[in-house]
Amino acid sequence: xxxxxxxxxxxxxxxxxxxxxxxxxxxxxxxxxxxxxxxxxxxxxxxxxxxxxxxxxxxxxxxxxxxxxxxxxxxxxxxxxxxxxxxxxxxx
Numbered sequence: 286x287x288x289x290x291x292x293x294x295x296x297x298x299x300x301x302x303x304x305x306x307x308x309x310x311x312x313x314x315x316x317x318x319x320x321x322x323x324x325x326x327x328x329x330x331x332x333x334x335x336x337x338x339x340x341x342x343x344x345x346x347x348x349x350x351x352x353x354x355x356x357x358x359x360x361x362x363x364x365x366x367x368x369x370x371x372x373x374x375x376x377x
Contacts, residue, residue: 301367319353 304367315353315356322349322353
């Protein structure tokens, strides 16, 4: 019985490690998107400041940027919760 519990816990741990790797890859992609959006926002801001562009394109880019940040935040919270749960099971 104890061996089964240990095997199940090890399987959960391995699955969590896999999720962490996937999360890391996803975060790196999101980071690249965030950098790209920040650059676009900077360009849009300068254009607006110089009155060469309308406000709408910049607000759309800002909205995309915020959505990316929200997605990253949600992913971080979900993964932290799964690690905390696993930690409570391991260190009972």
